[in-house]
Amino acid sequence: MPRGSNLPAVAGFNETVVLDQIRRSDDGVSRVELVALTGLSPQTISNVTRKLLQRGLVHETGKLVGGPGAPRTILQLNPVGGFAIGVHIDPVVITCVLLDLEGNLVAHSHLRAPSVAIEDPEEGIAAIAAAVDKLIVSTAVPRDRVIGLGVAVPGPVDAERGRVVKPPLMLPWSEFPLRESLETAIGLPTLMIKDVTAAAVAERWMNAENPSRNFVFFYYGTGVGVGMVLNDEVHNGASGNSGNAGHFRIAQDGPICRCGRRGCFSQAVRPARLVNQAQQLGLLDAAAATTDLHSVFGLFEQLVASAEEGEPRARQLLIGSVEAIGAFIVNVTNLLDVDRIVFGGPYWSTVEKFFHRELQERTRFSEIDNLSHSVNVVSSVVGKDVVAVGAACLVLAGTFSPHSSKLQIAPAAMKVGAR
Template sequence: MGDFNQAVILDSIRRSEAGLSRVELAGSAGLAAQTVSNICRRLLDTGLIMEAGKETSGPGKPRTILRLDPKGMFAVGVHIDPATTSFAIVDAIGTVLLAREIPTDLAGPPDAAVGAMGGIIRTLITESGVEQGRIAGVGVATPGPVDAASGAVVAPPHMPGWNRVFLRDILAEETGLPVVMDKDVTAAAVAELWTGTTGCASNFIYVYMGTGIGAGLVLGDEVVRGSSGNVGEIGHIITDPDGPECDCGRRGCVKVTCMPQTLLAEARSLGLLPPAESPNPVARPDELALLAQLAADGDEQATGILTRSAARMSGAVSALTNLLDVDQVVFGGPFWPALSEIYLAEVPGHLERYSVTNDVHSVSVVGTRVCTGEEAFGAACLVMEKTFGPSAGQLLLDPKPQR
């Protein structure tokens, strides 16, 4: 209970841009004033929060404002994509201090590639000048599926040979730091919560437009992960029964109608883009940006590819919004900027037609608040969530008490 209360206080302070006084914290958290005072004293002693001046409101003594101390804690983020792996060091208020990006090594043994990532993390920490004792951990965002219990990635698409690679253990050994691992779509949803304020939606679906497409889920301001940590695998939702055949044996799945690789292949077949350099190329955001530019310049075929993609994606997303009764759909990921103009124009209308809750509430469609190119920031937010985020799971007793 003590850990949960501390997380509630930290989360309340984090969400307030102006900071909060102890009196305001007691009111918002529903805790006794003495409990709040004890927690704040402990957080001040450890350097996680700081006193940021006084504020006068009405009669009585001025109230001391508390804010997160940017230098109180740091996190390292690692985002693994089939094309690139990105790294970032982030402070307690979400400022990216240092970032780096390398091509993902798919040619050599996966264990060796992950070990090399550990070396890059150590180098970044040294270059940043941050004391290792102030780094709370390393967050790793990876394509799914994952085995959350063992900290392994399990045969992700487009990453041949990466079957049961124990990312968490390898990086923990290489860096000497705690490691949190999660799916890239889940990390993106965590980052969306982390950058949001108390006024943002508490229930939303995050649609991640990366090399693959997945969905993260937030209900009641908490990220939902599912029984194995693999919530949001939407690649085989059918969006067009007459569409191309999928490797699952059915037709028109998200995987073969909406993924960037599919859109680029269609553009090449129409002569809109140069031929691919390899038989099964991994899609790149700059290529999709070229297709989007053609559409913006009035090319009807390019516009058709992206408009059909938006309509198909809307069908898949509407199945989720109707099932889960959320208030918002957030699109993001490395390929989102190229799709954003047409998707934001097309998807809201489709969802309104497909929604069964129009008479009760609308479902808004927005783009992510996290800057493109900062996917490693989302991975670092996994560490922030573990440190700052109050979770109802913290209140559960161990079902298997130690004897």
């Protein structure tokens, strides 16, 4: 638990410490209790709570009578005292969410990424700004209560400069001043995070009922990647780019990957590759275009449907992927000693039923895996908005966690408290 400091220079720090304590107490908390919980002086608590009340972030919800001294006023988080926006830029769909201060989803929107938004970052920023504006207007949320915006993007990210660097499916965005442009267009403090890491943030933040301190989020999208929560901290890596699972080498041969090597994990599991294989096998219309990602999505749905109906070659094709994912899970669990693998991402809901059943059947830990606990393989509790929600949670985390403000955008591990 973070302890506060009584120095006036860190008033902002103390506010987050106190706000976090108030948020963690379901039934509210009195000023006297806050003194004990934070180690701050009664005078500091009085000043800080006054500021939080003025800003509308907390409210007084009654008095506790009994015990020694005067009745104590109870302070609670005011869920509508602040809001956060999350944006997930994906080559197929742009998702925007609005969360309240408690992390409840107030509204969301999905913008089928028009090719112009992907080809022209300026147009993309304008489309996102319009979508965010619509979200705020449609919910009648007072604009001055929106604390900030989190944007999640495919890697590689240059977290320090708020840019992406040669993202394979969004090349025109490479080196475009993404964070800065969004900040200017929307007028909100903006932070940036890699998509797979945002997914892990959302899962950690939203799954308070059933938290795991050590888990991996397996992101199944146009590509694959993992977000990691280790010892209750979201792992960002040295440059904000951890989780590049797609280029794990799982075989000596196989098709050449865009990274120039053969045998990459993503070649065995990514939807576009499976669609191509299915076309070659005559399982899907060989003439159907796969140049744009929307068509790939549709064809992939067809392939999964046919496997579910029992078409043997479609099943075999998908089971090959399941086996590769199963082996990957075993490796990751051995490496990191996690107790949960969470699946999600834009393509996951399409394969969820099929993959989940087959994974349960085919993923076996052996004696040499030396695990003293079970490993739960589950689907994300957050659903398809998971990455955008994670980006918004990051904004909330900055409001609550005195340690996260500089860690949100800097390449460092970040602590995201449980709700």
